[in-house]
Amino acid sequence: MNNEITRKLVIYNxxxxxxxxxxxxxxxxxxxxxxxxxxxxxxxxxxxRTFISFDIIYRYLxxxxxxxxxxxxxxxxxxxxxxxxxxxxxxxxKAKLEQLEPMEIVxxxxxxxxxxxxxxxxxPPSIEPTATGHIIDQIxxxxxxxxxxxxxEVNGTVYFDVEKYSNNHSYGVLTNRKLxxxxxxxxxxxxxxxxxxxxxxxxxIKSKPExxxxxxxxxxxxxxxxxxxxxxxxxxxxxxxFDIHGGGMDLQATHHTNEIAQSEAFSNxxxxxxxxxxxMLTVNGARMSKTAGNGFLPKELFTGxxxxxxxxxxxxxxxxxxxxxxxxxxxxxxxxxxxxxxxGYKRLMESLSVLDKIVPGEVSSVSIAELKEKCxxxxxxxxxxxxxxxxxxxxxxxxxxxxDKQETLTSDDLEMLKQIMHSFVFEVLGLKDESNNSxxxxxxxxxxxxxxxxxxxxRANKDWSTSDKIRDELSALGxxxxxxxxxxxxxxx
RNA sequence: GGUACCUUGACCGAGUGGCUAGGUAGCGGUCUGCAAAACCGUCAACGGCAGUUCGAAUCUGCCAGGUACCUCCA
Numbered sequence: 030m031n032n033e034i035t036r037k038l039v040i041y042n043x044x045x046x047x048x049x050x051x052x053x054x055x056x057x058x059x060x061x062x063x064x065x066x067x068x069x070x071x072x073x074x075x076x077x078r079t080f081i082s083f084d085i086i087y088r089y090l091x092x093x094x095x096x097x098x099x100x101x102x103x104x105x106x107x108x109x110x111x112x113x114x115x116x117x118x119x120x121x122x123k124a125k126l127e128q129l130e131p132m133e134i135v136x137x138x139x140x141x142x143x144x145x146x147x148x149x150x151x152x153p154p155s156i157e158p159t160a161t162g163h164i165i166d167q168i169x170x171x172x173x174x175x176x177x178x179x180x181x182e183v184n185g186t187v188y189f190d191v192e193k194y195s196n197n198h199s200y201g202v203l204t205n206r207k208l209x210x211x212x213x214x215x216x217x218x219x220x221x222x223x224x225x226x227x228x229x230x231x232x233x234i235k236s237k238p239e240x241x242x243x244x245x246x247x248x249x250x251x252x253x254x255x256x257x258x259x260x261x262x263x264x265x266x267x268x269x270x271f272d273i274h275g276g277g278m279d280l281q282a283t284h285h286t287n288e289i290a291q292s293e294a295f296s297n298x299x300x301x302x303x304x305x306x307x308x309m310l311t312v313n314g315a316r317m318s319k320t321a322g323n324g325f326l327p328k329e330l331f332t333g334x335x336x337x338x339x340x341x342x343x344x345x346x347x348x349x350x351x352x353x354x355x356x357x358x359x360x361x362x363x364x365x366x367x368x369x370x371x372x373g374y375k376r377l378m379e380s381l382s383v384l385d386k387i388v389p390g391e392v393s394s395v396s397i398a399e400l401k402e403k404c405x406x407x408x409x410x411x412x413x414x415x416x417x418x419x420x421x422x423x424x425x426x427x428x429x430x431x432x433d434k435q436e437t438l439t440s441d442d443l444e445m446l447k448q449i450m451h452s453f454v455f456e457v458l459g460l461k462d463e464s465n466n467s468x469x470x471x472x473x474x475x476x477x478x479x480x481x482x483x484x485x486x487x488r489a490n491k492d493w494s495t496s497d498k499i500r501d502e503l504s505a506l507g508x509x510x511x512x513x514x515x516x517x518x519x520x521x522x
Numbered sequence: 523g524g525u526a527c528c529u530u531g532a533c534c535g536a537g538u539g540g541c542u543a544g545g546u547a548g549c550g551g552u553c554u555g556c557a558a559a560a561c562c563g564u565c566a567a568c569g570g571c572a573g574u575u576c577g578a579a580u581c582u583g584c585c586a587g588g589u590a591c592c593u594c595c596a
Contacts, residue, residue, distance in 0.1 A: 077596085078596070201525095204526080205525080210525060277596030279594095280595085316595095355536070360534090376545085379559085416544080423544085510557095512557085
């Protein structure tokens with residue numbers, strides 16, 4: 030096989046609670062499924078963290094040579110607000126509120142989701158299936174589960190029988206919990222409940238006549254339960270067993286636990302080899318969530334239009350901020366942390382333009398090959414982006430020092446350094462340069478050269494008031510001015 | 523109540539049984555007309571109490587504080 034993957038990647042697997050060597054089932058092909066958003070409201074920053082984390086994972090897998098099929102769903106139906114609500118799903122509820130068709134809601138927030146993720150420079154998944162587009166697949170799967178005896182129908186609603194499943198499977202594997210403990214934590218069955226067991230969850234839910242989104246099924250009209258869509262769609266596109274299943278940690282205990290149960294009841298094999306969970310984004314130590322109402326919308330963050338924000342921060346500042354923590358740790362969100370990230374991000378970007386100005390020397394005073402290996406080693410260790418970034422800052426120091434002739438690099442090493450920076454900063458971390466410099470704008474370039482000339486002669490004549498006036502007023506307009514030996518450099522932020 | 527997890531310097535945040543994380547901020551210096559940037563140097567930490575160990579911030583126990591999940595949430 031000419032697609033030999035040479036890196037030895039280690040991934041933390043929630044199933045075993047240890048780091049495991051990553052060995053795909055059909056290397057170099059990798060199947061990865063990530064739970065996407067429920068599109069009934071705007072995505073907040075916490076949601077974005079998960080998608081950015083998996084974007085970096087996806088990018089690194091591609092970078093080291095894997096052929097990845099990345100499936101991320103859109104939940105646009107069937108996601109109940111709770112077992113005890115009136116039977117409408119989230120879309121119908123919101124639709125009534127806004128006087129819109131459910132699919133209008135879905136369309137609106139799907140577009141918003143894509144817009145936000147594209148601002149964060151995430152790559153689109155290979156397949157982005159919707160729940161409503163896979164009703165038939167879900168019904169088929171439910172039917173098989175009924176046949177296998179792990180589900181039962183009551184009055185048009187189909188429930189998964191957790192206790193029966195537990196007789197020969199371990200229901201709580203993902204969270205390392207025993208059934209008895211789980212039962213202890215659950216509410217008593219209320220009188221109106223038709224479920225047999227307290228942990229049983231709905232696969233198919235009977236609709237009322239007025240329910241807006243409903244489909245015919247062998248059990249009458251209704252709509253699918255939340256968990257079944259992911260099992261049905263991951264099976265359809267990645268097979269009954271695939272490599273990586275990801276999502277936020279909040280999905281681990283319920284959604285993913287139920288997915289495993291459904292899939293095993295359906296196919297009798299464990300559906301996922303590596304379960305990967307990203308940790309939560311917190312604000313003042315508390316988890317950012319829709320229900321808690323402490324969620325920042327990306328738009329508020331970019332504009333600074335939020336009571337907790339002193340000012341706005343750019344999408345790449347935020348992306349860099351997130352990459353500075355490991356995906357399995359909680360990350361706390363604050364003005365100070367964002368300001369620190371912004372400075373660091375700019376310094377990193379700045380060094381990339383310095384890189385083109387370095388004159389190669391006869392020998393190298395530092396080992397670039399070693400630096401390169403350290404960068405890969407960091408990512409190979411469960412995608413440790415903070416360690417990677419610490420090495421990239423070593424590179425920044427080398428680059429700046431080489432410009433100042435304090436370090437020297439051979440032309441080969443200089444090439445390697447450029448390649449490392451390009452690969453890791455742009456391809457793997459998925460950052461991009463947001464600064465708006467002269468590239469592609471000749472008028473601006475000519476204008477700035479003219480101003481630079483005027484200021485240069487003013488300085489030569491020790492006319493400091495003119496030279497300072499030019500600098501100060503350009504700064505006020507948003508230009509960043511840096512004096513050099515022969516003039517000044519500028520960039521527009 | 524049950525089950526997990528977390529507590530690192532001014533702030534964010536890695537890691538590890540003995541070896542400088544990194545960024546931001548601070549301090550001193552180089553450079554500069556001044557500033558900014560950059561570079562060099564530097565300060566500073568491992569919640570508390572016991573234990574295991576030649577050695578623990580890293581392992582164990584207890585305590586304190588915090589968070590999450592068990593019910594919709596990435």
